[in-house]
């Protein structure tokens with residue numbers, strides 16, 4: 150199997166959960182880029198008079214993005230409740246095993262059906278490497294908009310190469326020289342790293358996703374590309390539910 154249909158992605162992550170942290174550790178800049186996006190979210194959190202802010206790491210996986218979020222909150226001195234949501238039980242097991250994430254409320258749920266997850270007021274959502282993987286991006290973003298408080302912030306962190314020929318070729322090289330061979334070693338038989346290659350080629354371009362966010366109802370949509378060797382491939386979008 151080389152392709153994953155929408156909705157089957159979390160179960161594919163179950164099968165690579167144990168080697169996922171090793172794989173991302175071999176990707177230079179992965180954690181630093183997540184920290185940069187997490188800081189972008191923390192800077193944009195609205196005031197929440199009388200209660201602690203609540204932030205959600207949506208598609209938290211094994212907790213790499215959650216760790217970035219917790220660190221950004223701590224560095225900014227923000228005492229927030231942190232919820233991690235993922236569809237993969239295997240990835241959540243990895244996240245729950247991390248002492249540094251002991252304060253995080255990890256839950257298994259479908260990110261495309263958040264309204265039933267009884268989250269309470271949500272002031273910020275980090276979605277790292279998630280939006281590309283769901284069956285309906287518009288439905289996912291609409292659910293996020295619904296659960297955010299007025300003025301609440303969303304940060305999307307993901308690969309996007311479609312609108313740049315240079316980034317597209319750099320992505321082919323990154324995948325065929327590094328990601329797919331390493332995936333073959335760390336998770337033999339899994340389709341997930343070939344799926345990663347194809348799904349990024351199929352994903353929205355930078356302006357395409359910005360337009361999608363506005364069309365769903367987000368305002369103040371901003372974008373920046375990652376620094377370093379993946380400039381043009383890894384991106385951060387920030388948007389807000391209207392105040």
Ligand SMILES: C[S@@+](CC[C@H](N)C(=O)[O-])C[C@H]1O[C@@H](n2cnc3c(N)ncnc32)[C@H](O)[C@@H]1O
Pocket residue numbers: 156158159160162183207208209210211212213214215234235236237240258259260261276277278279282283284
């Ligand atoms: C590439 S991993 C990223 C994990 C983490 N955010 C990080 O940055 O390392 C994508 C995660 O999204 C989850 N996922 C994909 N579709 C989902 C859905 N519809 N609902 C919940 N989780 C989903 C997968 O199970 C997987 O753990």
